[in-house]
Every structure is written in C-alpha cells, then in structure tokens.
Amino acid sequence: MPSLKNYWETRTFKKKLIITFMPLVLIPMIFLTVLSSWIYSNQITKSMDNNVVNTVNLVNEHLDTYLDELTRLSVLPYYNSQILNIMQQTGNIGDSDFKLIQGLLSQAIRNPREDLQSVSIYRRDGQIFTSSLYDVAINYQYDFKSSPWYKKAIASNGKVVFTGKVNDSRIINRPEPAFSVVRAIKIYNGPILGVIIIDVNFTGLESIFKPVDLGKDSNIIVLDDHHQNIYSKNNRYMEALPNIDASNDRIQDIKTASDKLIVHHIDSADTGWKIVGMVSESEMNQGKAILYKTILTVMALIVLVIVIVSVLLSDTITKPLKTLRMLMGKVEKGDFNVAYHSLNGNLEISLVGRAFNKMNQKIDELINQVLEIRFKQKEAELNNLKLQIRPHFLFNNLEAIRALAEIGDREGIVEITSALGGMLRYSLNKQDSKVELRDEIHQIRNYLKIEQIRSGDSLIVDYDLDQELLNCMTIPILLQPVVENCIHHGFDQVNGPKKIKIAVQPYESGIFIMVQDNGTGMTASDQMELNAYLADEAAELTFGSSGIGLKNLHSRIQLEYGPLFGLTIISEYGEGMTVQIKIPRVELRTRI
CATH class of the missing domain: 3.30.565.10 (Histidine kinase-like ATPase, C-terminal domain)
Structure with a gap:
C-alpha cells in the first residue's frame, strides 16, 4: 500500500490543484454561509425586537388616550354644582334631587359609546345613585366602604384610579366582564363626599388591540398592578407570564415548553397597568432556507470554476516551483548563499528564478550595510x-x-x-x-x-x-x-x-x-x-x-x-x- 507521501508525489499537478484549492474554496464558503446566517439572524432579531417595542409603546399610547377619555367622565360631579350640593348632604334625599342626579348620570352614559356599562355615585352616608345601559340590579347590602376599589379611591385623595376585572357583588346581574374607573369626590381640601365609579366593558380595548399585528404566533396582554390578567388578545403563551421579570424594561427571551418567546412590557404611567407583547422566535426563522439555498448554489458554482481552472494548468511547472520553494526556505533560515540555476528559456518560472537570484543578492548586501550602519x-x-x-x-x-x-x-x-x-x-x-x-x-x-x-x-x-x-x-x-x-x-x-x-x-x-x-x-x-x-x-x-x-x-x-x-x-x-x-x-x- 503506497504511503501518503508517495501518493502525493505521484499525482498530477491537475489533481494537486484540485486537492489544494478545494479547502481554499470550501473554507471561505462555509465562513460566508455562517457569517451571512449570523448577520441575517441578527438583523431579523433586531427588527423583530424593534417591532415588539414600537408596537407595545404604540398600544400604550392608544390605551392612555382611551383611558384619558374615561377619566374625563369621572369628573362629571365637579361640573354640576347641584350634584356637589347633594353630595355634601346626609340623610334622606328628596325625589327631585334623586331624579336630578339620576338624570344627569343617564345623560352622561347614554352617549354614542358602546363600552360604558354603568356609572354609579356612592355618597359617604351610603346613598347610591346609578344609571346603566341595561336593567341593572344593585346590591344595596354590598359593603362598598370595605371594597378594595373604594379604599384605593379614598387613598388616592381625588385622583382617578383604574381597577382590573370587576369581580365584586355590588351589581348582581352584570352581563359581561368589565373594568372600572373610580374617583373620590371632594371639594378642594375638604372631606371626601363620596366616590364615582364607571364600569367599562372591553369593546374599547378590543378596538385598540384588534389592529395590532405582531405575527400569527404572538399575543398582547394587559395586566393590572397586581399582575392579574385584565385583557388578552388571544390565549397564547399565558403560561409564560410568571416568568416575566417585571423590573427589566428591556427585551426578554423567555422559554416555554414548546417555544422561545421575545417579550417586552411597558408600564402605563396613568393606570399602573402593564402592557406585554409576546412573539414566537419561529417568526424570525422564516426565509432562512432561501438564503441557505442561494449560498450553497453560489458555492457550488465557484467550486466548479476552480476545478476547471485547476485542470487547465500544466504540471510542467511543478518541479521549478518546488525548487524555488526549497531555495526560499533556505533564505528564510538565513542561508543567502543559494541561487536558482535552471534559467534556460523564456518561461515565466525562469524569469521568477532570475528575480529571486537578484533579490537574494540584494538582501545579503542590505543586511551587511544595516549591520555596519x-x-x-x-x-x-x-x-x-x-x-x-x-x-x-x-x-x-x-x-x-x-x-x-x-x-x-x-x-x-x-x-x-x-x-x-x-x-x-x-x-x-x-x-x-x-x-x-x-x-x-x-x-x-x-x-x-x-x-x-x-x-x-x-x-x-x-x-x-x-x-x-x-x-x-x-x-x-x-x-x-x-x-x-x-x-x-x-x-x-x-x-x-x-x-x-x-x-x-x-x-x-x-x-x-x-x-x-x-x-x-x-x-x-x-x-x-x-x-x-x-x-x-x-x-x-x-x-x-x-x-x-x-x-x-x-x-x-x-x-x-x-x-x-x-x-x-x-x-x-x-x-x-x-x-x-x-x-x-x-x-x-x-x-x-
């Protein structure tokens, strides 16, 4: 069995070129493939990250605008002196005053909006005024002063408060889920006279989130200040919510049992709610197959061209090149007393040999001059x-x-x-x-x-x-x-x-x-x-x-x-x- 050295020495220059140049072609092509994939993946990741961040920020802006409209409804008592006068009273209320407030509340809620369920005013002595778009059944035995929303409104001292999904029993026959806008009623620095609470269904939120498109494998979720789900565009990736780092306001990568998610959240300054955007990483991986096919095709063409060029070269230059390589190795080790002697003819290798001899002689002279200087x-x-x-x-x-x-x-x-x-x-x-x-x-x-x-x-x-x-x-x-x-x-x-x-x-x-x-x-x-x-x-x-x-x-x-x-x-x-x-x-x- 011939040795590897004998095998190499007995091969033609055509085969040597193919064996030599193939790694020189494949290594850059593999490097190009890996580099292109890395650059492409990074660009897609950055683009997807930016899309998630921008979308969540835009949703937050629209949500703040929408909730600001609801906030303006909560200041209704401040624009009517009769309501304020009645709120300052205690005890039984006359029919005229009761009808007056009921009428004002009914007028406020019966506007062209479809998202308002009801509006109620709870006076501090327990008197309740309510107007609703449906036949509401008020639970007059409900201890509203012990409820979380009432305590939160009192603690806010006149500032608007937003609650999550309403799950109390103050309205017995609530037709659909809702959240509430609550504000304590007071005059300047005086005592709190009562609380106005507006129940809102989720049609307004749906109108904000429905046009949002982060991809088919995505979700937009709204969480309240207790990290409870208020609204979700769909039911995807709900199991990933406990893994979100609420203190990290940057893009997060969260793994689930079936996928890897890109997650970004933002806190609403007005409500304290958290808007969370989730996108599956599989959204980024589409299109990579086309890139890989293109790179492989180009690589195959380049390899083919190199092989053809290698076949066209003559093996008659192998020995002169080997001789020159050996002489250059001696010069590299410091032996300048060498010369290339095969200078017959006008072949390019002979010209290279003459140039090598002149260069070697000149290097020897320059070294001696440098040492002397x-x-x-x-x-x-x-x-x-x-x-x-x-x-x-x-x-x-x-x-x-x-x-x-x-x-x-x-x-x-x-x-x-x-x-x-x-x-x-x-x-x-x-x-x-x-x-x-x-x-x-x-x-x-x-x-x-x-x-x-x-x-x-x-x-x-x-x-x-x-x-x-x-x-x-x-x-x-x-x-x-x-x-x-x-x-x-x-x-x-x-x-x-x-x-x-x-x-x-x-x-x-x-x-x-x-x-x-x-x-x-x-x-x-x-x-x-x-x-x-x-x-x-x-x-x-x-x-x-x-x-x-x-x-x-x-x-x-x-x-x-x-x-x-x-x-x-x-x-x-x-x-x-x-x-x-x-x-x-x-x-x-x-x-x-």
Missing part, C-alpha cells in the same frame, strides 16, 4: 553620551571652587583643586576605554571630598564595598552622574545632615551598585514617570530636568551591555531616593 551608530551614540557627561560634572566642580574662593578658604581650595585635577585627569584619560571599578570609586571619593568641603562637613558618606568586585571592569564616569543627582536635586530642600551610602555587591553573574540618599525623595507618580523616561516609554519629564543625567547614564549602560542592565529608581517622598545600577561582572583578566 548600526555598529557605527552605536559607537557614535556612545561617544556623544560620554561628551555630554563631561561638561555636566565639570561645571558643578568649578562652582564648588568658586564658592570656596568667595569665603577665602585657601586650604580648602588647595584640597578641592587637587581633587578636581585628579578627576579631570581621570575623565580625559579614561573616556575611551574600560576602567576598573576601583578607579570609579576613587573618582567619586574625590568628587564627594569636594562636596564635603563645600557643605562644611554636613555631608556624610558611607561606603559598603565588596573588595573583590573593585577589580572588575566597567565603563568610565559611572557613578558621578548619580551622586551629582543626589547633591543637586535630592538635598536641595534638606536641612541638617545629608547622608549618602554607596554599596557595591554581587548578584547572580553581575554587579549591583546602590547609591542611596536621605534627601527629599519623589512621589509615587514622579518615580513611575522617571522610570518610564529611563525605559524610553516617555518622551520627557513633566516635573523637571533632573532625570537627564540619569537618562544619559542609563543609555550608556544599555548601549554597552544590553537591555538587561541599567538603572532602576526607588523612592518615597520625604524618605530619600535609591538608584540601583546593574552591570555585568567583567573580570580584569578579560580586558583586552
């Missing part, structure tokens, strides 16, 4: 940084001599001049070579001797040096910029003794140098900014220029030894600052 740039940057260091410490030392001359301290001038001469000789002689760490310590002792003379012995210096490390080699002018930073920036606001500690200790395979002072220190934000400035993560400092010397030293160390070495700043405001310097351990015997 980077080496020269590194050398120039190092020399430039060294030159920037010299004027910095020389200026500070000359300032110290000038200060001593002003106070007439000749002995101090001799000492500081001697120390300065040693420093300058060291700087001039050592700037282009490596130096022993011992020489750097001696150099910084000279510098600190000058500073101690200037400060009148208020500067205290402590050394903690590992003597074995002092024979190691390092770059010149390593410590002076750090110590200068302590003197000129760390102690500028310090009164009393000024302390500097210099420690040289080993760590792993390197040397750890610490310069610590008891100066002002830095805030956490300034410390973070300075460390970022040293790491080239910040272009400049916002709190001053004290980091320039440290930045130059950090750059010199990294140019010489690499990014694993350099400076780290540790400081706490009011507690001083510590500069940590990491350099490799280079023994004296390795020096050239």
